[in-house]
Amino acid sequence: MTEPAAQAFLEEFERDPGRLDWLAPERRAAIEIYRKLGLPNPRQESWKYTDVRLLTRRRFRAASLAPAAAASAAASGHGYGSEDCHEIVFVNGRLSAGNEALPAPSGARIRSLAEAAGTEPARVTEQLGRHAADDGRAFVALNTALMSDGAVIDIAPGTDSQKPLHLLHHCAPGNAPAAVYTRNLVTVGANARATLIETYTGVAGSEYFMNTVTEIELGPGAALEYYRVQQESLAAFHVGSLAVRQERASRFHSFSIDLGGLLVRNDVDVRLAAGGADARLDGLYIAVDRQHVDNHTRIDHEQPQTRSVENYRGILDGRARAVFNGKVVVHKNAQKTDAQQSNANLLLSSNAEVDTKPELEIYADDVKCGHGATVGRLDEDMLFYLRTRAIPEATARNLLTFAFADEIIRPMPCRMVRDRLEHSVARTLPGAAVIGEFMQ
Amino acid sequence: MLSIKNLHVSVEGREILKGINLEVRAGEVHAIMGPNGSGKSTLANVLAGRDGYTVTRGAILYRGRNLLELPPEVRACEGVFLAFQYPVEIPGVNNVYLLKAALNAIRRYRGLEELDAVDFLALVRGRMQTLKMSEDLMSRSVNEGFSGGEKKRNEIFQMAVLEPSLALLDETDSGLDIDALRIVAEGVNSLRSGERAIVVVTHYQRLLNYIVPDRVHVLSGGRILRSGGPDLALELEKRGYDWVKEAAAA
Numbered sequence: 196m197t198e199p200a201a202q203a204f205l206e207e208f209e210r211d212p213g214r215l216d217w218l219a220p221e222r223r224a225a226i227e228i229y230r231k232l233g234l235p236n237p238r239q240e241s242w243k244y245t246d247v248r249l250l251t252r253r254r255f256r257a258a259s260l261a262p263a264a265a266a267s268a269a270a271s272g273h274g275y276g277s278e279d280c281h282e283i284v285f286v287n288g289r290l291s292a293g294n295e296a297l298p299a300p301s302g303a304r305i306r307s308l309a310e311a312a313g314t315e316p317a318r319v320t321e322q323l324g325r326h327a328a329d330d331g332r333a334f335v336a337l338n339t340a341l342m343s344d345g346a347v348i349d350i351a352p353g354t355d356s357q358k359p360l361h362l363l364h365h366c367a368p369g370n371a372p373a374a375v376y377t378r379n380l381v382t383v384g385a386n387a388r389a390t391l392i393e394t395y396t397g398v399a400g401s402e403y404f405m406n407t408v409t410e411i412e413l414g415p416g417a418a419l420e421y422y423r424v425q426q427e428s429l430a431a432f433h434v435g436s437l438a439v440r441q442e443r444a445s446r447f448h449s450f451s452i453d454l455g456g457l458l459v460r461n462d463v464d465v466r467l468a469a470g471g472a473d474a475r476l477d478g479l480y481i482a483v484d485r486q487h488v489d490n491h492t493r494i495d496h497e498q499p500q501t502r503s504v505e506n507y508r509g510i511l512d513g514r515a516r517a518v519f520n521g522k523v524v525v526h527k528n529a530q531k532t533d534a535q536q537s538n539a540n541l542l543l544s545s546n547a548e549v550d551t552k553p554e555l556e557i558y559a560d561d562v563k564c565g566h567g568a569t570v571g572r573l574d575e576d577m578l579f580y581l582r583t584r585a586i587p588e589a590t591a592r593n594l595l596t597f598a599f600a601d602e603i604i605r606p607m608p609c610r611m612v613r614d615r616l617e618h619s620v621a622r623t624l625p626g627a628a629v630i631g632e633f634m635q
Numbered sequence: 636m637l638s639i640k641n642l643h644v645s646v647e648g649r650e651i652l653k654g655i656n657l658e659v660r661a662g663e664v665h666a667i668m669g670p671n672g673s674g675k676s677t678l679a680n681v682l683a684g685r686d687g688y689t690v691t692r693g694a695i696l697y698r699g700r701n702l703l704e705l706p707p708e709v710r711a712c713e714g715v716f717l718a719f720q721y722p723v724e725i726p727g728v729n730n731v732y733l734l735k736a737a738l739n740a741i742r743r744y745r746g747l748e749e750l751d752a753v754d755f756l757a758l759v760r761g762r763m764q765t766l767k768m769s770e771d772l773m774s775r776s777v778n779e780g781f782s783g784g785e786k787k788r789n790e791i792f793q794m795a796v797l798e799p800s801l802a803l804l805d806e807t808d809s810g811l812d813i814d815a816l817r818i819v820a821e822g823v824n825s826l827r828s829g830e831r832a833i834v835v836v837t838h839y840q841r842l843l844n845y846i847v848p849d850r851v852h853v854l855s856g857g858r859i860l861r862s863g864g865p866d867l868a869l870e871l872e873k874r875g876y877d878w879v880k881e882a883a884a885a
């Protein structure tokens with residue numbers, strides 16, 4: 196642990212050891228883990244293609260405590276409004292002013308982590324780090340050590356939440372590069388159904404480091420639809436971990452969308468811990484210019500008759516770079532596992548680059564596993580077909596590019612997210628105006 | 636309308652079309668028949684402007700203009716339409732939105748006002764009825780999950796909406812059962828007019844019972860070996876293609 200950059204994060208801890216007092220032992224333990232691990236480096240297999248030195252060259256300081264009212268107002272511009280969802284806004288990693296009275300949907304308890312750490316520390320420590328293991332995960336350890344706030348959500352058994360919950364994380368750093376650490380803890384009780392949306396945004400062009408961890412537990416028969424929409428500033432660093440543990444016959448369907456950020460790394464871990472558990476992971480990443488986005492997923496089929504379907508798509512332009520690593524582990528007794536994975540990438544420029552790698556570890560013998568990865572350009576037959584229908588070549592290209600992305604967005608059951616994302620995606624891609632003609 | 640003169644076309648250095656001559660006037664329906672691999676689709680693709688074909692000799696004039704110098708989308712705007720032998724599935728691109736964009740692109744090109752949603756829908760509904768298309772196919776992506784017959788019908792439906800001047804139908808009949816064949820033929824016949832030319836590519840005579848051509852051409856080995864009236868199709872049905880080849884060789 197000699198790297199000065201890694202050292203900077205330790206100093207950060209020393210400077211402000213006082214936050215979330217109740218969790219001091221956990222935080223102290225985490226910083227010790229971090230001290231041992233240091234920051235990831237390209238010699239580690241899972242960080243081979245993603246170099247965080249760029250991140251460590253900045254001296255990120257924890258964001259100032261009180262988010263300005265103006266920032267809070269700006270943040271809510273990214274919200275969906277209380278008509279359509281239960282919305283909680285975090286600015287610079289802290290519960291936003293005006294959000295003190297958290298929405299309380301029936302059958303669900305929502306409070307901020309800062310509050311829960313004081314009033315019900317047992318609830319927090321019970322789940323904290325249980326699934327998002329710190330060991331081997333420097334950024335998770337760092338998050339545990341430095342976390343400032345987040346949401347603690349408990350959905351009671353049997354609840355059928357109609358309205359989605361929306362956690363909006365907004366960064367509005369001042370002039371100095373700021374670091375934000377948020378932690379969300381979620382449980383969905385037996386046979387409950389819910390929709391959870393997490394949006395990550397920031398002031399356009401601003402530089403900050405968002406380190407976020409979300410831990411989710413699904414009880415028997417529970418169903419969670421989870422949307423993670425990452426639209427950080429194009430100068431931001433975003434490192435996110437999602438850890439999910441699923442009980443018997445539970446269903447987890449996630450949509451992970453990455454449009455923003457300069458350097459993005461997502462780690463998703465799903466444990467299918469009981470029979471009948473079903474996970475579906477859909478993902479879309481679009482990177483342009485010099486954006487770098489790395490998705491590492493791991494699905495553990497721990498018990499028989501579990502199922503996973505994973506479908507990630509990426510579009511890369513300019514000198515952008517993407518990494519996809521999809522690991523599926525079928526444990527020894529997990530017979531009748533069904534695991535399907537696909538990762539398709541579209542390269543719009545010859546300078547863009549993708550490293551995609553499926554990783555199957557299968558220790559059971561009666562399983563159905565499939566995977567496919569493609570890196571390609573637009574289909575010439577489709578292009579020609581559209582052109583014979585009077586569509587100019589450039590429009591045809593833009594349209595097919597959008598359609599490729601829309602195959603992830605369009606099936607989203609949550610309409611408000613879908614509609615907004617379709618427009619965001621169209622704006623991110625070339626030729627937004629012409630694509631509009633083909634949308635509704 | 637269309638004048639093809641001594642057209643030679645190569646694909647990857649191999650000559651596929653070896654001197655095609657063809658004159659199609661407005662108001663006429665021509666059938667091009669021939670065995671598999673004779674170059675029928677190659678001809679249709681060259682007319683529509685697909686990349687990868689090299690015209691080594693000859694010329695194609697369409698309404699007096701050099702067709703070969705126009706990109707596919709401009710040909711479409713000029714009124715050329717190709718109904719594909721193998722219509723392409725385009726996931727994520729809605730059937731109706733594509734058709735609306737296509738129609739309006741053509742109208743803009745011709746200096747006409749774009750159709751608004753109401754007029755467009757009225758037009759589309761009418762054509763759908765002619766071709767007995769189910770509404771459900773309209774809300775889907777282009778050809779995605781369509782059966783073989785539905786894809787072919789969709790091609791003719793698009794043609795009926797876009798009202799081309801020169802329609803090229805590449806084996807539209809293959810994969811159609813007899814009812815679908817009749818519906819498709821009806822759709823094509825409804826477009827027959829004095830201002831329009833239709834070139835029907837097929838290798839069965841069957842379709843020509845319903846779309847009666849003015850001229851029939853036998854394409855084999857990249858050459859038109861024989862041309863004649865509708866009777867030629869009947870003769871081919873009875874005797875196959877070999878006698879044409881033999882007669883041409885003699």
Ligand SMILES: Nc1ncnc2c1ncn2[C@@H]1O[C@H](COP(=O)(O)OP(=O)(O)O)[C@@H](O)[C@H]1O
Nearest residue numbers: 646647651670671672673674675676677678687
């Ligand atoms: N894109 C292509 N690349 C290579 N060969 C081709 C291509 N298109 C056509 N050909 C060849 O040209 C010949 C004629 O094909 P085609 O025009 O499809 O015939 P038809 O439609 O009459 O069955 C065949 O030998 C075919 O293999």
Ligand SMILES: [Mg+2]
Nearest residue numbers: 675676720806
């Ligand atoms: Mg053919």
